[in-house]
Amino acid sequence: MNENSHRKDSDWDDLVDRHLFGELSESEMERLAEFLDSDPSLRKDFIQRASWETELAEVLRTGGNDESRTFDASIAGQLETRQGRSIHFLRAMLAIAAVAILMLSALLFTSQTKLKVANSKDTSVEPDPVAKITGLTGSMIWTGDRGDILREISVGSELTGGTIEGLSPDSWFELRFNDGSEVTISGASMLTFSDDGQKRLRLREGRMSADVSPQPDGKPMVIQTRTATLTVLGTSFDVEADLPATSVSVREGTVRVARTSDGKEIDVPANHRVIAAADQELERRQITGVVHQWKSRIDQGPDETFGKWLAATDTDPPLLRAVAYNPKQAPHVVLYLLGLGVRNDDATPVQLNADSHFEIHGKTEVETDIYFGIEVAYGKGDYAGKFRAKCIVERDASGNFVASADLPDFELDPSVAAFKDKLAPSPEGLFVNGVWSFTHSETPSGLRISAVELTAGIHETNQSQR
Template sequence: MNDKNNWEELIDRHLRGELDEAEKERLAKLLDSNADARQEFVEHVQWDTEMSEAVRESSHSPRDADILAAERAKTDGQWASKPTFLRFTLAAAAVVIVALSAGLIYQLAYPVGEAPKTNNVATQHRVSDESIARITGLSGLLIWTGDRGQIVRDVKVGTELAGGTIEGMTPDSWFEIQFNDGSTVMISGTSTLTITDPGQKELRLREGFFSANVVPQPKGKPMLIHTRSALLEVLGTQFDVEANLASTMLNVTEGKVRVRRLSDGLEVDVPAKYRVIAEGGGDLTPQPVPESVIHWKSQLHLRPGCYGKWLPATEQRAAAQKAIPLVPPENPGITLYLLGIPVSRSDGPPVVVRSDSQFVVRGRLKKPAKVYFGIAVSYANGDFAGKFRGDLDRQQPISEPDEAGQFEVVYRISDFTLDPCVHDRKEELAPMPDDLVLNGVWAFTHTGGPNGLEITEVELVPP
């Protein structure tokens, strides 16, 4: 097998999660040192992202479009034998490969010998001359992949965007943009969203949680939202969406949204205060949004969390979500061990946090540690309401595992305070999580090394 086939096989297996640590290190070194391998990857990102073609159509002249089409014809043959899923996934998952090597980020954005002569885009307030939206809020670890595969980690409020993909990398990530017509969209948690507007807004939610407040759109040009299982047409409304590999849940707060299930082409209009779940073979009849509940338990025995390593149940132990290392970009000298668990609305009613409730967290530790705990909440209409921590108002005690390595810790809602990462928006956010909808929880340790943090259950206990 020649070197080029080796590159393709490594990238392919990495995206499927099949590489061991030694192979990951080998791939990182290859991409960091081999300009040809990097160029292959960059060209693929440039030409094989479905949404980037629409972006290019809106931002280039007809003559430019002809040149781009000719260049694409030269490269299409190189990738014709690639599996379809790989061609689509490479652009959206570009940052996964990039994350293998810290030095690789710069080299992917600017091939060898082509370093920019101007300031880095992260210090500017524009990433393209053809802006379709601007960032109005963000927090947590986020990565923006712009048109032509440009990767930007240090995105900022006020930055103007032409089109591309935003990826929330951790369970506490949050990102909001406003289109030029005033429509706003938001993602939270480990979500991936691609945006473009070549005369008609078109978005692709690959996975995660998304909400929007859409002003009336031009006649015949509704906002289109693609997921893996459905197509949504939006003329002007307020709604939220939760998407995963197998299904799409739509919850409409105001207005009306048309949903088309991709597996059979069946369409249905979903009115305000109704929701529908689009999945293969399921009922597509809109149902009233169920009444909220105030008691909730995680279901790790049925499904994995959204961040960390899922450990299925065995005869000897309960299922758990295991924390994995995270190095904050703003503080590379620190390593946190983090995990996240979503609160899905696709298979149950909204979960509301009461002021006198408490969270009980159960799990396993290999040695004593402080277990820090946070939550993300939204308003009933899906709008972001804030992130809160249950360990800041008072000194967090050290959790002591028993002889079997089990621990339990309680966090009272009355002790929760706004997470420092969103303090800059405290005037716009809720001061407390009381009576808000729970979207997800996360936990982490900071002990200078691994301590075996695994969460087996999180329970919201009402008064």
């Protein structure tokens, strides 16, 4: 082995080990991604090592009581000698690092199904597809079950399992399993799935809606997030996952939710919601009524945002800054884009009516048009489309602006025009899940927002809900 090869192997080992312990900087993560892109054998090695660490973390967490796992003397011996760490030190470190191990990016995270395929002796046999893409817009990255990383995926593609990541607020992905079960992710989300007779999904972050067909006896659909495990026999529900908590809202049927921190379980029936988080009670709350008003909470931090969050200064409140974005449909175009999730603490749905009015407060560095978009759903949670409007903008000499748009100003977003026959013709009467804003200028606009507010008159809509 020459000196360059030895150095490469040493760099690879160091990067992987430190990634699994959550110690990599942003530039080192990029270096690790370059290794994975350049060499299929390194991708396979990473899959094996990442999965081994994940399984180990679970054994240490459960004490090895799961009959499906073995934790014998040979593995214990490996733990004692691996990089000189003691088993006691690994117990402490893995308790801290388990979340980091499971929070692998789209370039780095793979499912258990992928590991089985990577380890298969007969790699020439393609596994059978388990699902088909039935809807897709916006920028996505697909990591297939054999480690392929693809940006060009399309409606009608049949998939064997893997990871899909929505990269922007306008991303939308609809997947139909062979039994008719459907799941949808929207916005900046990441979902991993497999089906070897039992459907297993992991929602790393973002929002997912599901309509699940009755599942086989003893093989419920299992959905994991960082803070909860959901067991589903057949029902309709929504899940929102971020680092500290998982929110589950059930529309039909019942979902069992187990909190990761202590294993406590609760059954959530229709029209109820639960939040699984280590710092609050695990309790059902009934979802009653709707609201027609909403206000963003940018001051509470970057959770459920897309863009660069900026802390308050002596002169400015907390701001969300737009970042450069190339739409998949027009990769030569540069937009400056930001986005926000729409959610109330009590899970009350936010409904749009004929008098709905959006107002956006912020700043720009250049005078340019400002556009505002909304993602909406039907009453049962099914995806209903995306709409956008060109705002009326009032500015002052310092670059501060107030932009506004009334509901009649919104039109179907061009990115979902191909699906207009299956989407709503208007956002009136629907429920808003997310909002975004963007500019399209020759130079960076410096778009920053401090608040978004939805207000409405007393008009009530009688539009039927799907």
